Each structure stands twice: as C-alpha cells, then as structure tokens.
Amino acid sequence: MTKIKTLADLRKIRDEVQSKIRLRENSDHPEQVVQVKVGMATCGIASGAKETMKYFMDELEQQAIDAVVTQTGCMGYCYAEPTVEITLPGKEPVIFGFVDKEKAEEIIDVYIKRGELIDGVIPLTFRTIDD
Amino acid sequence: MTDYKIHLLICGGTGCKSSESDEIKKSLKYWIDEANLKEEAQVVLTGCFGFCEKGPIVKVLPDNTFYVEVKPSDAEEIVKEHLLKGRPVQRLLYKDPHTNQQISDSKGMDFYKKQMRIALRNCGFINPESIHEYISRDGYMALGKCLTELTPEETIKEVKDSGLRGRGGGGFPTGLKWEITRNSEADQKYVVCNADEGDPGAFMDRSILEGDPHSVIEAMAICGYCIGADKGLVYIRAEYPLAIERLTTALRHAREYGLLGNDILGTGFNFEIDIRLGAGAFVCGEETALIHSMEGLRGEPTFKPPFPSVAGYLGKPTNVNNVETFANIPVIINKGAAWFSEIGTEKSKGTKVFALAGKINNVGLIEVPMGTTLREVIYDIGGGIKDGKEFKSVQTGGPSGGCLTKDFLDTPIDYDNLLAAGSMMGSGGMIVMDEDDCMVSIAKFYLEFTLEESCGKCSPCRIGNKRLHEILEKITKGYGEEKDIERLKLLSNVIKDTSLCGLGQSSPNPVLSTIANFEDEYLAHVQEQRCPSGQCKALLKYEIIEDLCTGCTLCFRNCPVGAITGERRQPHYIDQSLCIKCGACYEKCKFNAIKLS
Numbered sequence: 210m211t212k213i214k215t216l217a218d219l220r221k222i223r224d225e226v227q228s229k230i231r232l233r234e235n236s237d238h239p240e241q242v243v244q245v246k247v248g249m250a251t252c253g254i255a256s257g258a259k260e261t262m263k264y265f266m267d268e269l270e271q272q273a274i275d276a277v278v279t280q281t282g283c284m285g286y287c288y289a290e291p292t293v294e295i296t297l298p299g300k301e302p303v304i305f306g307f308v309d310k311e312k313a314e315e316i317i318d319v320y321i322k323r324g325e326l327i328d329g330v331i332p333l334t335f336r337t338i339d340d
Numbered sequence: 341m342t343d344y345k346i347h348l349l350i351c352g353g354t355g356c357k358s359s360e361s362d363e364i365k366k367s368l369k370y371w372i373d374e375a376n377l378k379e380e381a382q383v384v385l386t387g388c389f390g391f392c393e394k395g396p397i398v399k400v401l402p403d404n405t406f407y408v409e410v411k412p413s414d415a416e417e418i419v420k421e422h423l424l425k426g427r428p429v430q431r432l433l434y435k436d437p438h439t440n441q442q443i444s445d446s447k448g449m450d451f452y453k454k455q456m457r458i459a460l461r462n463c464g465f466i467n468p469e470s471i472h473e474y475i476s477r478d479g480y481m482a483l484g485k486c487l488t489e490l491t492p493e494e495t496i497k498e499v500k501d502s503g504l505r506g507r508g509g510g511g512f513p514t515g516l517k518w519e520i521t522r523n524s525e526a527d528q529k530y531v532v533c534n535a536d537e538g539d540p541g542a543f544m545d546r547s548i549l550e551g552d553p554h555s556v557i558e559a560m561a562i563c564g565y566c567i568g569a570d571k572g573l574v575y576i577r578a579e580y581p582l583a584i585e586r587l588t589t590a591l592r593h594a595r596e597y598g599l600l601g602n603d604i605l606g607t608g609f610n611f612e613i614d615i616r617l618g619a620g621a622f623v624c625g626e627e628t629a630l631i632h633s634m635e636g637l638r639g640e641p642t643f644k645p646p647f648p649s650v651a652g653y654l655g656k657p658t659n660v661n662n663v664e665t666f667a668n669i670p671v672i673i674n675k676g677a678a679w680f681s682e683i684g685t686e687k688s689k690g691t692k693v694f695a696l697a698g699k700i701n702n703v704g705l706i707e708v709p710m711g712t713t714l715r716e717v718i719y720d721i722g723g724g725i726k727d728g729k730e731f732k733s734v735q736t737g738g739p740s741g742g743c744l745t746k747d748f749l750d751t752p753i754d755y756d757n758l759l760a761a762g763s764m765m766g767s768g769g770m771i772v773m774d775e776d777d778c779m780v781s782i783a784k785f786y787l788e789f790t791l792e793e794s795c796g797k798c799s800p801c802r803i804g805n806k807r808l809h810e811i812l813e814k815i816t817k818g819y820g821e822e823k824d825i826e827r828l829k830l831l832s833n834v835i836k837d838t839s840l841c842g843l844g845q846s847s848p849n850p851v852l853s854t855i856a857n858f859e860d861e862y863l864a865h866v867q868e869q870r871c872p873s874g875q876c877k878a879l880l881k882y883e884i885i886e887d888l889c890t891g892c893t894l895c896f897r898n899c900p901v902g903a904i905t906g907e908r909r910q911p912h913y914i915d916q917s918l919c920i921k922c923g924a925c926y927e928k929c930k931f932n933a934i935k936l937s
Binding site for chain 2: 212213216218219220223226227246248250252254279280281283284285288289306324327328329331332334335337338
C-alpha cells in the first residue's frame with residue numbers, strides 16, 4: 210500500500226472506493242454480482258458462521274455464480290446466528306437468520322438463483338446516522 | 341428467475357407464531373392463488389419484528405405497508421383490496437398512539453426509530469478487515485478534519501459541546517476529561533482505550549472491536565492530537581482473541597497507509613498504538629488497576645486523586661476512555677456537536693449500546709437513543725419475555741448495578757434516572773429475568789462474582805463481601821432469620837462507604853436493590869423458609885400424597901440416597917432428613933403422587 214500523505218489523498222481514495230462499491234451495487238452488466246456478507250463476530254463464529262461462509266464461497270464458485278462473499282461484524286441479531294446479508298444487484302439487502310448449510314443451500318437455490326424470498330428473513334429495525 | 345412484484349412478509353417470531361401467523365400465511369397463499377396472483381406475489385415468514393405487542397404483523401413490500409393485529413380471516417381482504425385494487429386495508433393499519441393517525445408506510449412509524457446506530461454504524465455492515473471499506477464510510481475523515489482544520493482546543497470544545505459521557509459506566513463528561521489531560525503538563529502523555537469488558541453477559545465492546553476496529557483507532561488518534569500524546573495503548577482481555585486479531589490487522593493497515601506513525605497526513609502529527617493484553621480480571625476495568633496492570637504491576641486499584649489525567653501510566657498524564665466512547669468520536673467530529681446533542685435526554689446525549697440477554701426473545705446487540713424506556717427496549721426491540729412468561733426484573737450495570745422491577749419499565753434510560761432508581765448504566769449489559777427467577781439467588785450469584793474478582797487489597801471488599809455472601813447462603817439454605825435482612829443492609833452500606841475502589845463501592849448494589857424491590861421474597865425465605873419461585877433447592881420439600889401412591893416402588897428404586905421407604909403396594913414415605921431434593925422421584929412418578937412445596 211502506498212502511504213496516504215495528505216487529506217486530499219484520503220479523499221481521493223475514499224471516492225475511488227465508494228465508486229467501486231457503487232459500481233458493484235448498480236452494475237447492469239450481464240454477469241451481475243451478488244454480494245454475500247456473513248456476520249463473523251465471536252457470536253456468529255460460535256454458531257457456525259465459518260462453515261456457512263466456506264459453504265457460500267465453495268458453492269457459488271462451483272455453480273459459477275458471480276458473487277462477492279465477505280465477512281462483517283456483529284449485526285446485532287445474536288438470537289438468530291449465523292446471520293447472512295444478501296444483496297442481489299439493484300435490490301435492497303436482505304438479512305437471513307439461522308443460516309446453516311441447509312439454509313445456505315436454500316438461499317442459493319431459491320433467493321440468489323430465482324429471486325424468490327424464503328422464510329427466515331430478519332426485518333431491519335434501526336436507523337443509521339445517514340437517515 | 342421469477343420476478344415477484346409484491347412480497348408479503350409475515351412475522352414468524354415466537355409471539356406472532358402463537359397468534360396464528362402460520363395460519364395467516366396459509367390463508368394469504370390461498371387467496372393469492374384464488375386471485376391468480378401466484379406469479380406476482382410471494383408470501384414469506386420472517387424473524388421477529390420486535391413489535392410483538394401489536395402482532396401478528398404483515399408487511400407488504402415494496403410500498404412498506406405495515407398491518408398490525410392481523411387475523412387469518414383478514415387475508416381475503418388484504419389480497420382483494422390491497423393486492424388487486426391497490427388500496428391498503430385501513431382498519432388494519434398501525435395507529436400512531438400520539439396523533440391517532442393511521443400510518444401506512446412503516447418508515448414513518450415511531451417503532452422504526454427506536455434503534456439508532458452511531459457507535460455500531462459500521463458493525464455488521466463493513467468488512468472489519470478491510471480499511472478500504474472503513475474509508476468508504478468516511479473513515480479517517482474526522483481525523484483529517486481535526487488535523488487540518490481544527491486546533492486541539494476546538495476539537496475538545498466540539499466533544500464537550502456534544503455532551504458525550506463515558507460509556508464504560510461512570511458517565512464522566514468525555515470532553516472535560518480530555519481538557520483536564522490536555523492541561524496537565526508533562527513531557528509524555530498517553531491515550532488508553534479500556535477494552536477490559538468484564539460484566540457477565542456484556543459484549544458491546546467486543547462487538548465494536550470485532551466489527552469496526554478502525555473507528556476506535558481513529559478516535560484514539562484524535563484524542564492524542566487533543567491532549568498532546570503521541571502514544572496510545574489498548575488494554576484488552578486475552579479472552580477476546582478475535583477482537584485482538586482484528587484490531588492487530590487494523591493497526592497494521594493503518595500503519596501501512598500512514599494513518600498511524602509519523603507525520604500523519606503531512607501535518608507533522610505523530611501517533612502510534614500498541615496493544616496490552618489483560619488476563620481477564622474484573623477489577624482491571626477500573627482505570628487505576630488497569631494502568632497498574634499495564635505497568636506490569638499487580639492489577640490493584642489505588643486511591644484517586646491523583647486521577648490518571650494527572651498521573652497515570654508510568655506516572656504520566658493518561659486519558660482512559662472506553663471502546664464505545666471512542667467509537668462515537670469520529671461521528672461527532674464529522675456530523676458536529678449540535679447534531680449529536682440533539683439525540684438523547686437533557687443530561688445524557690447520544691445513544692447507548694446494550695447487550696440484551698437473559699429470558700428475552702431477541703437476545704442481541706442493540707443501540708438506542710438515551711431516554712428510551714426499558715419497556716420499549718424489552719418489548720418493542722427485545723420481543724418480550726421468553727415462552728410468554730411474566731416479566732419480573734431487569735438487571736442493568738452488571739455486578740455493580742441493580743435489579744429494576746416492572747415499576748421502572750417506563751423510566752427513560754439515562755445515567756441519572758438509572759442511578760436514582762437504585763441501579764446504574766454500567767457498560768451496558770442488560771439481563772432480563774422472568775417469574776421463575778429467585779431474586780435472593782440472583783443477588784447471591786452476582787456476589788459470588790465480585791467475591792471471586794475482588795483483588796483483596798482492602799478489607800471491606802475482601803472480608804465484607806465474603807460475609808454478605810455467607811448470609812445470603814444461609815438464607816437460601818433455609819436457615820435465615822429476619823434479623824439477617826437488616827444485617828445485609830448494614831453491612832452493604834459499610835462496604836459501599838469504606839471500600840477503596842469502584843468494585844467494592846458498588847458490589848453490594850445487587851443485594852441492596854433486590855432487598856429494596858423484592859423484600860417480600862427475602863421475607864418469604866426467612867419467615868416461612870419458602871422460595872416463591874422454587875429456585876432455592878434447599879427450601880423445596882418433596883412429599884408423597886398417600887391417597888395417590890400405588891406403591892409401585894418406582895420412586896424407591898430411583899432415589900439416589902435411599903430417602904424413600906415403603907412396602908410394595910403400600911404408600912411410600914420420604915425421609916426429609918435424608919432427601920437431597922434432586923427431584924428424581926418427582927420426575928419418575930407416573931401417578932402424580934409426589935407434591936412439591
């Protein structure tokens with residue numbers, strides 16, 4: 210990594226990263242990118258998030274689905290770990306709870322491939338600093 | 341790919357499930373089929389919305405219509421009116437309790453504004469191991485702003501004006517602390533982040549460090565700039581391996597980018613952060629004990645003053661703040677003190693993160709504006725009490741806090757209100773108890789914890805807590821006298837008044853608050869040798885009802901201590917002096933002939 214030497218440098222990097230993320234979110238490219246975020250805090254990992262994440266990575270690759278699988282911190286829904294957030298291109302993110310391998314398989318087959326929601330969606334109930 | 345235009349989300353939380361949400365789902369599906377909308381509308385069962393009071397809930401997407409108290413018989417109308425004709429069913433809409441107006445778009449509902457994430461803004465949103473994702477969310481912009489546009493004094497003023505108070509429990513104004521440390525003259529100063537979260541059931545700080553470590557790094561650098569320190573230390577317990585790993589990665593990335601180190605952003609400001617591992621002693625969350633532990637000494641507190649802001653780590657002025665306090669700082673700088681101070685109550689600004697645990701449906705990590713009531717937290721966000729049981733008490737502030745009853749459910753949560761109610765904010769653990777919990781045992785549990793964690797330096801804490809525990813032990817074993825309650829109160833107050841540090845000064849709080857709020861339970865234990873919630877084993881009595889006993893000998897054969905005697909086909913008998921109250925006979929008896937009193 211090159212050093213960020215001034216505030217202007219920092220702003221430049223921020224804008225670059227932001228537009229990269231936006232591009233990913235709004236891509237109307239034929240190979241649309243699916244984003245998968247797995248809650249990987251201690252609570253999630255203890256409930257099997259690592260296996261869930263590995264499953265998503267392996268399965269999506271094997272099925273040649275263009276997807277980015279990343280980890281994130283605690284989403285706050287500890288009662289429903291492991292939790293996974295899926296963002297289909299051009300759609301609002303959806304969070305699923307209790308995602309073990311079977312649930313992950315269902316999410317890939319039904320939600321990611323066919324766009325149909327499945328039971329177990331966790332409703333969002335908070336405001337952010339941008340609201 | 342089927343492209344549904346409409347989604348109907350039905351709450352499948354425990355509360356709504358028991359009010360027939362499965363039936364509603366079936367019914368909606370039926371009417372959707374009838375209306376030939378199968379290709380356009382999909383019905384989905386969701387996790388708990390948290391709004392169980394008004395359940396079952398059906399939310400229609402994309403227009404966000406929020407129906408409350410829906411019955412299976414309402415399905416037909418929802419499908420025919422809303423889905424086919426596009427007219428929301430007015431009578432099922434949520435009515436705002438203040439204006440009595442019906443709200444159709446759930447975004448306009450108060451309920452959706454209950455949680456607000458400031459400290460947790462990036463938690464569960466960004467990849468904690470990617471500095472780019474943090475930067476994309478305006479990360480390090482606050483540090484840049486301070487270094488290039490604001491003087492240290494102006495930055496401190498901003499923090500002071502925001503009204504931010506210490507989130508570790510004490511509630512000391514953060515800006516004032518920074519100012520005092522700035523005004524202490526020395527050749528070297530330190531910024532310390534207290535990540536020694538030790539309350540049982542609390543995991544706010546761990547989650548922040550695991551989910552958004554850069555926010556703490558950035559804030560520590562800002563603090564260093566303000567007080568004139570070039571060195572920061574994070575004191576974190578070794579029991580948090582993942583938090584340590586993520587923090588280490590974040591520190592490495594920040595260094596590689598030059599956001600830590602020398603001449604940050606070309607401004608000539610230098611700042612470096614190291615990690616110090618703690619061995620997980622509760623007392624090391626106390627700032628003087630924490631500092632001694634970092635110095636390689638025993639983790640024991642010393643008398644204040646001098647405060648760490650004057651003489652702390654290695655005798656130098658040291659600013660100690662908690663993880664959550666730091667996590668608020670970048671937002672305050674970016675959005676301004678005025679924005680921050682609009683949130684919360686008069687004397688407690690901003691939001692507070694709570695770890696909801698215990699007998700509550702939605703165990704989890706929440707962040708609410710100060711001034712939210714306990715009822716809103718427990719029923720609207722937490723989804724109410726597990727298995728439909730009765731709420732009894734909520735414990736806030738961990739082993740230093742107290743238990744609050746249902747009389748306090750409508751008290752707005754802030755530092756001063758909780759203190760006035762006989763508890764405290766603490767770091768934010770919130771443990772919910774139901775009708776089955778015995779308050780004497782709860783007090784004993786917390787005391788066991790402080791007893792283990794007392795460092796033993798001062799006698800009121802070391803000996804006093806031991807004696808308190810013995811009295812509680814005596815009461816739960818059925819040997820308590822009425823005088824013991826007075827003894828508990830007297831001893832508790834002496835310990836509070838004479839202990840050296842915060843641990844001893846607050847350790848009797850669970851005892852005092854349970855006596856104040858649940859005196860009847862203590863009286864039942866000492867006067868009638870009875871435990872109202874049936875938790876104190878020693879006070880239980882198993883007896884055989886002669887008329888129902890068939891003499892099958894099953895209990896006799898299962899009793900592990902041979903306390904049951906009796907002939908075949910004759911009523912049996914339990915010798916109370918031998919019975920260990922294990923309940924084996926009670927579980928085995930097929931004739932309900934054993935009664936528990």
